[in-house]
Amino acid sequence: MSIGKRLLDLARSNLLDFRSAFERDEDRELLDRDRASQPSVEAGEESDSPEGEDGSIGARAGRRAKRVKDAAEEAWDRAFEAAKARAGVRGDGSTDPAADRRRWYKTLELEPGAEVAAIRKAYRRLMKQYHPDRFANDPDKYKAATEFARRLTEAHDGLMHHVGD
Secondary structure (H helix, E strand, O other), X not given: OOHHHHHHHHHHHHHHHHHHHOOOHHHHHHHHHHHHHOOOOOOOOOOOOOOXXXXXXXXXXXXXXXXXXXXXXXXXHHHHHHHHHHHOOOOOOOOOHHHHHHHXXXXXXXXXXXXXXXXXXXXXXXXXXXXXXXXXXXXHHHHHHHHHHHHHHHHHHHHHHHHHO
């Protein structure tokens, strides 16, 4: 699997997580409620409040922008928490060690039950291919390669600890 395909898969998963944050009905309802609560001014009609006070067009727009911004931040936080829960952030207690081992073997492109020598060989081969230093000129690829190298190291260390026991 090429680095380009891995980068595309990573970007696609992040976009889907972000898009799903705004697919919730409560977020749409909040935004629709915000639009409905704003009084509309017809073309020939004048507002009751003077332009310099709290009811000015600028003040209403600022309040609306703040509500929309707050709703977007809340949606982003919910999406981040959901993604973090699915991904299994480092340092969290693992719920299923067997699932971790399967994920580690898949990360190193090995069949479950591989020997120590095969694990080392796969780790070195993949690190040589996807090491972040190879992508120092492209910040996006560098960031993705750094994340992938972290996952490779986590998989190698976990499997060596498991197989070495």
